[in-house]
Amino acid sequence: MAEHPYAALPPKAFWKTAVATRHYADLEDLSGPVRLAPSDRVATAGSCFAQHIGNNLAARGARYMDAEPAPEGWSHEEARRHGFGIFSARYGNIYTSRQLLQLAEEALGRRVPAIRVWEKGGRFFDALRPSVDPAGHASEAAVLRLRARHLAAVRRLLAELDVLVFTLGLTETWEASGDGTAYPVAPGTLAGTFDPARYRFRNLRYPEIHADMTAFRALLREINPAARMILTVSPVPLTATASGGHVLVASSYSKSTLRAVAGDLAEDHEDVAYFPSYEIIASHPGRAMFFNPDLRSVNLAGVDYVMRHFFRAAAGFGPAAETEADEPICDEEKLERYAAG
Amino acid sequence: MFNLKFRAKPSPPEDPGAPAAAAGAGRRIGLPAFLDLLAGPEPAAPGETFLIEAAGGGLPLPAQILDVPPGGAAGAPVVFVFHGALDQSRRRIPAFAGRFLTRKAGRFATVIGLADPALGIDPALKLAWFAACEGGDTPAAIDALAAGVAARLRPGRVVFTGGSAGAHAALRHARALPGSVAVLVNPRMRIRPSRYWQDYLRLCWPGTGRKPADLRALVPDIAELAAQKAGGGTLVYLLNALDTISLRLATEFLAPRETLDDVLLQVEHWPGFEGHSYPQPAWAEWVRAAAEAPGVSVAEIAAQKAGAAPRPQSRPAAPPAAPPRPAPGPGGFDAADIHLADQLAATAE
Numbered sequence: 001m002a003e004h005p006y007a008a009l010p011p012k013a014f015w016k017t018a019v020a021t022r023h024y025a026d027l028e029d030l031s032g033p034v035r036l037a038p039s040d041r042v043a044t045a046g047s048c049f050a051q052h053i054g055n056n057l058a059a060r061g062a063r064y065m066d067a068e069p070a071p072e073g074w075s076h077e078e079a080r081r082h083g084f085g086i087f088s089a090r091y092g093n094i095y096t097s098r099q100l101l102q103l104a105e106e107a108l109g110r111r112v113p114a115i116r117v118w119e120k121g122g123r124f125f126d127a128l129r130p131s132v133d134p135a136g137h138a139s140e141a142a143v144l145r146l147r148a149r150h151l152a153a154v155r156r157l158l159a160e161l162d163v164l165v166f167t168l169g170l171t172e173t174w175e176a177s178g179d180g181t182a183y184p185v186a187p188g189t190l191a192g193t194f195d196p197a198r199y200r201f202r203n204l205r206y207p208e209i210h211a212d213m214t215a216f217r218a219l220l221r222e223i224n225p226a227a228r229m230i231l232t233v234s235p236v237p238l239t240a241t242a243s244g245g246h247v248l249v250a251s252s253y254s255k256s257t258l259r260a261v262a263g264d265l266a267e268d269h270e271d272v273a274y275f276p277s278y279e280i281i282a283s284h285p286g287r288a289m290f291f292n293p294d295l296r297s298v299n300l301a302g303v304d305y306v307m308r309h310f311f312r313a314a315a316g317f318g319p320a321a322e323t324e325a326d327e328p329i330c331d332e333e334k335l336e337r338y339a340a341g
Numbered sequence: 342m343f344n345l346k347f348r349a350k351p352s353p354p355e356d357p358g359a360p361a362a363a364a365g366a367g368r369r370i371g372l373p374a375f376l377d378l379l380a381g382p383e384p385a386a387p388g389e390t391f392l393i394e395a396a397g398g399g400l401p402l403p404a405q406i407l408d409v410p411p412g413g414a415a416g417a418p419v420v421f422v423f424h425g426a427l428d429q430s431r432r433r434i435p436a437f438a439g440r441f442l443t444r445k446a447g448r449f450a451t452v453i454g455l456a457d458p459a460l461g462i463d464p465a466l467k468l469a470w471f472a473a474c475e476g477g478d479t480p481a482a483i484d485a486l487a488a489g490v491a492a493r494l495r496p497g498r499v500v501f502t503g504g505s506a507g508a509h510a511a512l513r514h515a516r517a518l519p520g521s522v523a524v525l526v527n528p529r530m531r532i533r534p535s536r537y538w539q540d541y542l543r544l545c546w547p548g549t550g551r552k553p554a555d556l557r558a559l560v561p562d563i564a565e566l567a568a569q570k571a572g573g574g575t576l577v578y579l580l581n582a583l584d585t586i587s588l589r590l591a592t593e594f595l596a597p598r599e600t601l602d603d604v605l606l607q608v609e610h611w612p613g614f615e616g617h618s619y620p621q622p623a624w625a626e627w628v629r630a631a632a633e634a635p636g637v638s639v640a641e642i643a644a645q646k647a648g649a650a651p652r653p654q655s656r657p658a659a660p661p662a663a664p665p666r667p668a669p670g671p672g673g674f675d676a677a678d679i680h681l682a683d684q685l686a687a688t689a690e
Contacts, residue, residue, distance in 0.1 A: 020534065025589050071688055074681070082681055121672025123679075133685075135678035142686035149689050287564045293599040301596040 019285050025305070030280060034273050035228060036314035040162040041065050043088035047095050047169025049234040049277065049298065051086055056307040057165075060317045064088070067157040068150060083132025088161075089153045092129035095170040096204060097212035097261070098182035103128070104219045107154040113181040117143050118192030125191040126150075127183055136191065159223050167277075168258040169234040171204045172242060172250070186242070201242045203253075209261045217269065228271045231262040235281035237296050255282070275313065277306045367392045367403055367435065372485060376493045379406065379414050379451070390435060390456075393486060399477025402486065403435035403456035408443040410450060418450040418632035419496040421487060421514065425505035425529070426468040426537065427460060434460050438507065446625035450632050451494070455483065457510075463544045468537045471510035472560045474545035483510070484517045491518060498522065498632045504619060505529045506537075512566060512576065522631040522642070524577040526619045527587040530594060532562040567594045574637025575603050577627055582610040584617050605639045 011017035012029040019027065036042065043065045044054035058064040068090040070079035083090045094100050105111040118127040123136030124143045129150075137143050158164075174186045177200050186201075188194030204212075213231075220227050233255055241250035259278060266274035281290045281302050288295060290302025311317045367390030370378070375393050392401035410417045422439030437454030458479055459469035471479050491499055499521040503511035508528035515523035532538055538560075546556055561569070578595075580587055588608070595601060607627070611620050630646035631637075 023586075023589060025592070071685060078681060081678070082685065121674065123672050123674060133678075133682055135672075135674035135682050137682050137686050139686075142689070145689040146686065287562075287593075289564060289593050289597055291597065293568075293597065299596050301592055 024286050024289070027280075027309075030309050031275050031313040032273075033315070034230060034275060034310070034313040036062075036163055036230065038062060038316050041160060042163045042165060043067070043157050043161040044165045044167075045087050045089075045091065045094050045100065046165075046167030046232075047093055047234040047236065049169070049232070049236055050165065050167035052298075052303045052307070053165050053167065053232070053277075053310070054087060056303075056310070060311060062317065065157060065161060067160075068153040081134060083129065089157050090129070090132055090150055091154065092132045093169070093184050094166075095184055096173045096182055097168065097209045097216070098173060098175070098180075098202075098204060099128075099184060100166065101212045101216045101219075102182060103154060104158060104216055107151045107158065108219060108223065113176070114179045115176050115181065115198070116147065118187060118190075120191035123191075127187070127192060128181075130183075130185060130190040130192070155223075158220055158227070161224065161227060163228045163230060164220070165230045165232065167232045167234050168209075168262060169236070170238065171209065171254040171257050172238070173202055173204065174199050174242075175202050203243050204257075206257050206261060209257065210264065213261060213265055217265070217272065221271075228273070229265075230273045230275055231265060232275045233258045233262055233278040235278045235290075235298060235302075239296070275310060277310070280306050280309055366390075369394060369401060372396070372489055375404070375486075376489050379409075379490065380493050382413070390437075393482065395477055395482045396485065397478065397481075399482075400458040400461075400474070400479065402479060402482040403437075403458055404486070405437045405454045405456075407437065407440045407452040407454045408448060408450075410443075410448045414451040414494050414496075416495055416497060418498040418500065419490055419494060420450045420452045420500045420502060420628055420632060421483075421511070422452060422454045423471060423501070423503035423507035423510040424454075424456065425503065425507040428467055429460065429464045438504070439502070441621040442502075442625045442628055444625075445622045446629040449629050450500070451496070453490075455510075459541075459545055466540055466544050468506050469541050469545055470506060470532065470560050471513075472541070472545075474541075475547065480513065483514050487514055487518050487521075498634075498637070500524055500628055500631045502526070502624075502628050504624070505617065509566070513561070515574075515576070516569065520574055520637060522574045522577065522637050524579065524624075524628050524631050526579045526624050527581055527584050527617055528578065528594070529587060529590060529617075530563045530566055531590055532560050533557070563590065563594050564597065567597050575605055575631070575639050575642055577605045577631055577642060578607070579619065579624065579627060580606070580608040581614055581617070581619050582608050583615045587617065603639065605642055 006013070038061060041063045042057055044050045044057070054064060065088045066085065067088055068084065070082070070084035074084070076085070079085050083092055086092075091103060094103065102111060102113070106113065113128065116127055117140045118125045118130060120136060123138070124140045125133060125136040126143050126147055128147070137146070173182045175182045177198055182202075186194060187199050217229065220229070237251035238247055238254060241247045243250045255278060262274045265272045280286075281298055290298055290305065292299050369392045371394050375391055388405065391404050393404055394401050407422070420439070420442060422437070422442070424436055424438040427434065427436055435456030435458070437456055439452050439454045442452050443449065455471070457469050457471045458477065459472070459474045460466050462474065462476070471483060473479055487499065490496065499518055500523075501511040501515040501521060502524040503509070504526035506529045508525035509530045509532070511525055512523045512528075512530065515521045541560070542556060578591065580591055582588070591606070595604065595606070598604070609623070611623070614620055627646060631642050634641040634645035
């Protein structure tokens with residue numbers, strides 16, 4: 001019998017045996033082993049979908065880090081409304097590679113954004129995480145004091161974590177024209193004022209994202225040489241695009257670019273892994289079964305399915321404790337109110 | 342066009358859980374005459390097969406009047422029953438499911454069994470979802486029959502029921518008749534990809550040159566069914582807890598739906614019923630509850646099944662009062678949010 005490179009490949013290598021003839025709920029071997037043990041200190045950051053991963057890590061007994069807990073006496077709802085307990089620190093949604101890199105640089109004292117505070121209705125907001133304070137603060141000074149404390153928490157988190165699970169969400173961002181500081185939302189949406197002379201739109205490209213993530217990895221390993229990263233790409237499409245194109249096409253650009261960067265980083269660095277939550281939720285054999293009727297947000301069945309594969313790839317975790325799932329908190333969804341009709 | 346013939350084969354011993362086979366080709370009859378007969382004082386003898394002629398001259402729709410309640414069909418509930426997949430090497434067609442309904446739950450309704458005429462096209466065909474084929478528009482014939490029955494008999498309720506792949510047709514036609522109820526048992530509503538689908542395309546549409554996309558539109562797959570508006574009344578979704586494939590498909594059908602307010606989901610286990618099976622008495626009792634409940638809401642059908650006293654259709658309960666909204670503070674922000682922000686800021690001084 002003729003030998004050829006495909007002759008000895010396992011069933012997962014063939015579409016017919018791995019996908020076409022299987023029920024979608026029975027897909028196997030989607031991810032290689034993920035280096036994550038129950039003893040690892042795990043932190044999460046990223047877009048909305050990263051919140052699901054954090055919730056599930058906590059429910060399964062992982063050493064899930066919370067470097068910035070809510071003040072004593074606050075209820076669970078109050079804490080979440082004010083940005084506590086959503087990710088491993090109170091940074092809100094980190095949608096882009098640029099945000100992640102600049103946050104780490106700022107936490108390590110290597111950059112100070114020129115515009116850090118936005119105003120709205122006489123109240124002051126942290127422009128780098130405007131959603132965490134729904135009513136802002138009484139003074140700019142209060143915002144900056146809380147930001148300093150936040151940055152100290154982030155610095156501690158980066159130094160102490162074993163694994164950072166980062167979910168890449170968007171390529172589109174708004175940045176300050178002066179120093180290139182990337183913001184999670186456009187000025188003027190949650191707070192601040194949009195001034196075209198001070199802010200501009202940027203749709204990050206592959207080389208920029210790759211460079212951002214490479215620089216972030218270098219910073220992380222500088223203060224924490226053993227740190228590892230697990231990268232995922234959010235399967236949640238864009239709420240809106242400022243690119244001038246159709247939002248569906250813009251979503252495809254964004255996700256495919258992020259996916260390519262994540263794959264290359266995982267390929268090139270032993271300490272970086274890629275977990276295919278994007279593919280599990282958004283691939284066409286799933287027939288959109290894991291999306292809510294808005295065809296954007298992911299339903300609970302989808303989250304469960306992703307996490308089942310995740311914990312199959314990361315051995316040693318117990319079953320999830322029964323908990324009531326929290327609705328994810330997403331800054332980007334606030335753009336929905338600007339949709340016509 | 343196909344020359345449809347129902348072949349006569351020896352019938353195996355009757356399995357009460359399986360579709361009942363009917364002998365002979367049946368009596369051709371127009372829809373008005375069929376409705377006359379159904380509404381008349383002496384409906385056709387149970388077991389007689391009718392081939393209801395299609396308006397456009399396509400495949401006639403095989404039907405059997407499986408039972409009529411003692412008081413006659415007028416005003417009584419009507420139940421349409423759809424069979425699932427059939428192996429024609431073992432079972433003669435046309436075949437009808439549903440005689441057990443009134444045997445197990447009492448004579449509460451006029452029960453009409455329907456057989457898929459497309460199966461007569463080729464003995465290899467096991468399933469065609471009561472869908473259209475090159476020779477005829479079966480869905481239109483069924484909708485016309487159901488609408489005619491509703492108009493002529495003024496039934497208290499119309500219920501569409503089917504098990505396994507028969508649930509697909511039951512759901513489709515319930516959605517076409519406002520106020521009706523679908524009772525689906527271990528539904529298998531996934532159409533593609535499957536060998537059945539390939540056989541259907543090959544045998545039911547052999548020479549038309551119609552594009553596959555057109556044909557897909559004729560038979561909605563599970564995701565498309567899930568996305569459709571409910572249309573009719575409640576959907577009673579019955580599952581055997583040990584039928585794992587149907588359970589999985591249930592998640593696929595239910596998860597993407599905008600609302601589950603119209604779904605009565607029941608998952609049960611009965612010793613001896615493992616896999617793709619369901620006890621006839623339980624099925625029959627649910628159909629009867631759906632037929633006799635005072636209204637078509639989930640609560641009313643569930644209460645009827647539980648034997649609760651019938652109660653009038655109640656207005657939906659008022660939603661729980663929303664927590665009091667904090668009074669707006671400066672700038673229109675919530676005073677509670679401002680209070681918490683001030684607390685937080687104080688911790689950083």
